[in-house]
Amino acid sequence: MQNDPMLDWQSLIAKLKTATRIVALTGAGVSAESGIPTFRDAQTGLWAQYDPLELATPQAFARQPQLVWDWYEWRRGLLAHAQPNAGHFALAELAKRFPHFVVVTQNIDGLHAQAGSAEVIELHGNLRRAKCSREEIIVAREDARATPTSLLACPHCGAYLRPDVVWFGEALPRAALERAVRAAMQCHVFFSIGTSGLVEPAASLPRFAREAGAFLVELNPEPTPLSANADLVVRAKSGEALPRLLRQLDSPG
Numbered sequence: 674m675q676n677d678p679m680l681d682w683q684s685l686i687a688k689l690k691t692a693t694r695i696v697a698l699t700g701a702g703v704s705a706e707s708g709i710p711t712f713r714d715a716q717t718g719l720w721a722q723y724d725p726l727e728l729a730t731p732q733a734f735a736r737q738p739q740l741v742w743d744w745y746e747w748r749r750g751l752l753a754h755a756q757p758n759a760g761h762f763a764l765a766e767l768a769k770r771f772p773h774f775v776v777v778t779q780n781i782d783g784l785h786a787q788a789g790s791a792e793v794i795e796l797h798g799n800l801r802r803a804k805c806s807r808e809e810i811i812v813a814r815e816d817a818r819a820t821p822t823s824l825l826a827c828p829h830c831g832a833y834l835r836p837d838v839v840w841f842g843e844a845l846p847r848a849a850l851e852r853a854v855r856a857a858m859q860c861h862v863f864f865s866i867g868t869s870g871l872v873e874p875a876a877s878l879p880r881f882a883r884e885a886g887a888f889l890v891e892l893n894p895e896p897t898p899l900s901a902n903a904d905l906v907v908r909a910k911s912g913e914a915l916p917r918l919l920r921q922l923d924s925p926g
Contacts, residue, residue: 702867757788760911807832
């Protein structure tokens with residue numbers, strides 16, 4: 674493992690010069706740089722009295738759909754003024770240098786796509802979308818049926834809409850996970866950026882990549898369980914490190 678806080682990443686640059694398949698796994702640290710609170714940090718004001726682990730479940734929605742919907746609407750409001758940061762834009766720009774570049778994200782804010790990343794796999798869904806709680810089809814808000822409360826209903830079956838996010842006790846979308854695993858096992862360089870490396874199954878993706886021969890890069894201000902197995906560890910925020918990586922990659926020689 675090379676731990677290089679000075680960002681003199683010659684080994685990584687050399688790998689990127691010949692690589693054609695890149696995967697970047699991103700976590701809450703990337704969103705935090707855009708001012709978006711983490712899942713647990715979002716409990717303020719009225720919502721401070723609630724345990725997020727008790728709101729983010731199918732059972733909670735079945736018991737109190739209005740409460741859960743209102744909580745997610747409040748969190749959705751936190752995204753209203755959030756903008757992609759330098760790390761998001763650097764990843765979108767970096768993708769232009771390679772034939773195959775996949776962003777796999779655990780974040781639900783949609784900022785990677787907003788920044789211009791073309792291929793984004795959203796493992797945990799997207800807070801900006803809603804889906805039918807019965808049929809699990811995505812429903813645009815303008816197509817939803819109104820109800821006497823602030824809840825929205827599916828125009829097809831009448832069931833309440835719910836946020837298109839993965840709740841505790843639910844499996845990740847199978848197609849998204851399969852795409853992510855396939856991309857990890859086929860890539861030449863794998864970036865783990867701003868993620869704790871604790872939440873499965875996303876935490877296994879770097880291991881799959883490393884076992885398949887990929888060069889593994891961890892970019893995180895704090896140590897994680899992945900650190901000891903990475904080929905390169907960079908202790909910096911993505912918004913600082915990724916633009917510098919771009920400049921090094923594009924510099925002559």
